Amino acid sequence: MTSTVDPGVVLNLDDVRVTRAGRDLLEHVDLRVGVGEHWALIGPNGAGKTTLLTLCGALGHPSGGTVAVLGRQIGRVELAALRTRIGHVDPRHRMLxxxxxxxxxxxxxxxxxxxxxxxxxxxxxxxxxxxxxxxxxxxxxxxxxxxxxxxxxxxxxxxxxxxxxxPALLLLDEPATGLDVAAREHLLDTVDTLRHRHPSMASVTVTHHLEDLPASTTHAMLLRDGRVFASGTADDVLTSELVSGAFDFPLSIERRAGRWVARRA
Structure with a gap:
């Protein structure tokens, strides 16, 4: 049977595992990002966020499972060509x-x-x-x-x-790193505006802090110890109970004017 590509799916990760030096950095991860969806990857240090973003950006291969980016399966496509349709924002970008x-x-x-x-x-x-x-x-x-x-x-x-x-896919790796409050707010307003100007573009943002999420965030995944702790719409996932569980720390989560605020419970 010939497989078909769903044009409405930008990213599709199925039962993904990434193993390095005998240790599983990711295990049993499923992620499906549709056209125009804006996902947040959230979790404590070492949860696997950066490793997962590497797969989303066609910068690496999984040890198990399948990763399809823009309808092309990693391992069956030339990665450099695929990356031309992926925008990557890394505040640690270095130039000579x-x-x-x-x-x-x-x-x-x-x-x-x-x-x-x-x-x-x-x-x-x-x-x-x-x-x-x-x-x-x-x-x-x-x-x-x-x-x-x-x-x-x-x-x-x-x-x-x-x-x-x-690009059809925009990846943001902790874009608010090192910014003061005013610069962060300007940056997040910029992201919100661009998302509205490019309604078909999907995005994935990695962050440690809920306060760094733009109001236009539609979905979220919580990672803990390389596994999916919760995944779904932002309002369903970014709750006090689930975020506290992912970070193993009592937190109170509120959403105000579209943005999230986290405090110790």
């Missing part, structure tokens, strides 16, 4: 040169940390990068050098970089 904002954004087209020698963006590509800079609040900073940007501006530049290839 002190590049301008627009050049940083354009590296999203080449999948490189710095501009590729002898590669030149077309006029349309460069204009697209400039437009993206404006869309994340950096319209007046397109020529500014990386070293002169605040941490919040860098985070927004990296979001524009991830979007420059018009």
């Amino acid at each position: 040169g002190d590049n301008s904002v627009v050049d940083v954004i354009l590296t999203g087209l080449t999948g490189s940390s710095d501009p590729v020698p002898r590669w030149q963006a077309s006029a349309a590509e460069r204009q697209h990068a400039v437009d993206l800079a404006a869309s994340v609040g950096l319209g007046a900073r397109v020529d500014a050098r990386w070293s002169t940007l605040s941490q919040g501006e860098r985070g927004r530049a990296l979001i524009a970089r991830a979007l420059v290839s018009d």
Whole structure:
């Protein structure tokens, strides 16, 4: 029987296991992300969040189970080509040169940390990068050098970089790391706005802190010790009982104006 690809499914992980040095980092993980859904991966340190995001980004292979990204099964497809349709935002992004904002954004087209020698963006590509800079609040900073940007501006530049290839899937790895409260709020407002502008794009965000989740988050998965503790719609999963269980700590969870707040119970 010929298998068919569901065009409404962006990510499909089935009974996934990842083993390193004889230790299971992930075990029996199932995750199904649909078009336009925005998932949060939450759990304590060592729960397996980063390992799971690596699979979502086609940056690694599972030790067991199957991973399908954008309808293509990992292990049966050339990963580099698949990654061109995945945007990845990592605040720990490292560059060798002190590049301008627009050049940083354009590296999203080449999948490189710095501009590729002898590669030149077309006029349309460069204009697209400039437009993206404006869309994340950096319209007046397109020529500014990386070293002169605040941490919040860098985070927004990296979001524009991830979007420059018009990805079907956006991955955000603790995007609010190192930001003060004002910069975090600006960043999360930017993410909410972009999600509304790109209604078919799906996203997965890794975070330790519920306060770092945008209001547009639709679904959540709680991980504990490499296993799924709970998974489903955000309102069903991000409850005091379930989050307390995942972190093994008494927490009171509230949602205010679309955002979540966690306090000791």
